[in-house]
Amino acid sequence: MSIFQKSSGVWTLIQTMRPNVSGVWQPPKEVRARISGSWIHVGHDPNYLFTWGRNDYYGQLGDGTTINKSSPVKIGTSTWNFIAAGKHFTMGILSNNRLYTWGKNNKGQLGDGTTTDRTTPTLIGSTTWRIVEGGYETAAGITQTYQLFTWGSNNGSALGQGTTVAYSATPARVGSSTWKAVSAWSHMLAIRSDNKLYGWGFDSTGQVTGTNTGTISTPYAIGTCTWKAISAGGNHSLGIRADDKLFAWGGDGYGQCGQGSTTSIRAMTQVGTSTWKAIAAGGYFSLAIRADNKVYAWGMNTTRQCGIGMVTDPVLTLTQISTSNMSSTDVPAKISASGGGSYSTYGHAALLTTSGFLFTWGCSIYGQMGDGQALTQSRPTKTVRRYSFKMVSCGGEHTAAITR
Numbered sequence: 001m002s003i004f005q006k007s008s009g010v011w012t013l014i015q016t017m018r019p020n021v022s023g024v025w026q027p028p029k030e031v032r033a034r035i036s037g038s039w040i041h042v043g044h045d046p047n048y049l050f051t052w053g054r055n056d057y058y059g060q061l062g063d064g065t066t067i068n069k070s071s072p073v074k075i076g077t078s079t080w081n082f083i084a085a086g087k088h089f090t091m092g093i094l095s096n097n098r099l100y101t102w103g104k105n106n107k108g109q110l111g112d113g114t115t116t117d118r119t120t121p122t123l124i125g126s127t128t129w130r131i132v133e134g135g136y137e138t139a140a141g142i143t144q145t146y147q148l149f150t151w152g153s154n155n156g157s158a159l160g161q162g163t164t165v166a167y168s169a170t171p172a173r174v175g176s177s178t179w180k181a182v183s184a185w186s187h188m189l190a191i192r193s194d195n196k197l198y199g200w201g202f203d204s205t206g207q208v209t210g211t212n213t214g215t216i217s218t219p220y221a222i223g224t225c226t227w228k229a230i231s232a233g234g235n236h237s238l239g240i241r242a243d244d245k246l247f248a249w250g251g252d253g254y255g256q257c258g259q260g261s262t263t264s265i266r267a268m269t270q271v272g273t274s275t276w277k278a279i280a281a282g283g284y285f286s287l288a289i290r291a292d293n294k295v296y297a298w299g300m301n302t303t304r305q306c307g308i309g310m311v312t313d314p315v316l317t318l319t320q321i322s323t324s325n326m327s328s329t330d331v332p333a334k335i336s337a338s339g340g341g342s343y344s345t346y347g348h349a350a351l352l353t354t355s356g357f358l359f360t361w362g363c364s365i366y367g368q369m370g371d372g373q374a375l376t377q378s379r380p381t382k383t384v385r386r387y388s389f390k391m392v393s394c395g396g397e398h399t400a401a402i403t404r
Helices: none
Strands: 002-007 010-016 031-035 038-042 049-053 069-074 080-085 089-094 098-103 118-134 138-143 148-153 167-173 179-184 187-192 196-202 215-232 236-241 246-252 263-270 276-281 285-290 295-299 315-320 332-337 348-353 358-362 377-381 389-394 398-403
Touching: 080 389, 080 398, 089 118, 089 138, 089 398, 118 167, 118 179, 138 179, 138 187, 148 179, 187 215, 187 236, 215 276, 236 276, 236 285, 276 332, 285 332, 348 389, 348 398
Parallel strands: 080 118, 179 215, 332 389
Antiparallel strands: 002 010, 031 038, 049 069, 049 398, 080 089, 089 098, 098 118, 118 138, 138 148, 148 167, 179 187, 187 196, 196 215, 215 236, 236 246, 246 263, 276 285, 285 295, 295 315, 332 348, 348 358, 358 377, 389 398
16 A cells, blocks of 8 residues: 655655555555655664775775775664764664674774774674764773773874773773763863863874873863863864863864964864854864854865865865755754875765755765765765764764664
8 A cells, every 4th residue: 555645736655555464554664755855764774874985905884895885885784872983993882782893903993802804893892882982093982881991002192091002902991080972083082071171192283282292191181171072183173162162272284273374283272253063073174063053164175075165275264064955954963074094185074964864075985975976075965865864973984874
């Protein structure tokens, strides 16, 4: 049995029902709706994981192959709570709060006690987790009891454990405090349970302290303010303070700190005078959603990762991303920025709307846009139309997302 709806004189198939074994008509899992002229799948495979982009050598997509994919690939049949893409590896928290990892593992960044690459999700211990973050070759996670753990490469003291080991192939706790947020690349930022900000790892461009101290091996208190959100970029940092003001610090060679000029090291400085609701620090570029839901970008734009629809590079002033492919109902909710892949100049980004639409832009030589092609996009494009999503994470050269 099929259900049709008439709109503007045109009948459209909106649902097909089929009998079950008892003879009772039941709707399938797949239900489609037309919003803003585009079909999306509403309630299709909720909480399932899809990945796309680069997969050669390491298997970071998790589909059991090492073949690049330019269209979304469903990973297994499990349901997921959280996803985080690192440079060439991926981590996800299953609906039972258990952690799985896959991809490159040369520095133990998968946390499974080995340095063996994995092409399918691999269970990590029996701990239950709230959030995880993937960095360059380092990973971090906060457990259900708010304890912070790190693993992977300790280059630049990125593990924050005060040790000189080259890497840790299993999760190790950082200090004795409890934490509520963490962000990682070649350095780490974390918000403690009292909303105070700490950082450690590489600090050669002041991405932790605002001055060049080389490296920091244990959590360093960054000021006395309280914070709502943090994001660690390639060599700079972004943070939203408790009063919703945006601050940037660290490397600013491409204007990624949003001050209208470039310098090798930038002390913590407020970005503009507006209030903000979300941030994403990429390799050498930055994205932020303002309180009025407008999205701005600045910094490196070599592969059009700023999404402003222009070839200007770098973008030294806060510039609103192009909305030419978006409608008035596409309200930005979440953003993600790539930290960079094989080349630090590569970068891509993603945006989720309140209705679950996914827009991507930037470098796509490995298909990281998810549109079935390998074409760089200079402006946000609704490239994955088949599903609606609730979470997205941009890795070095791949993308992962969870459906809603």
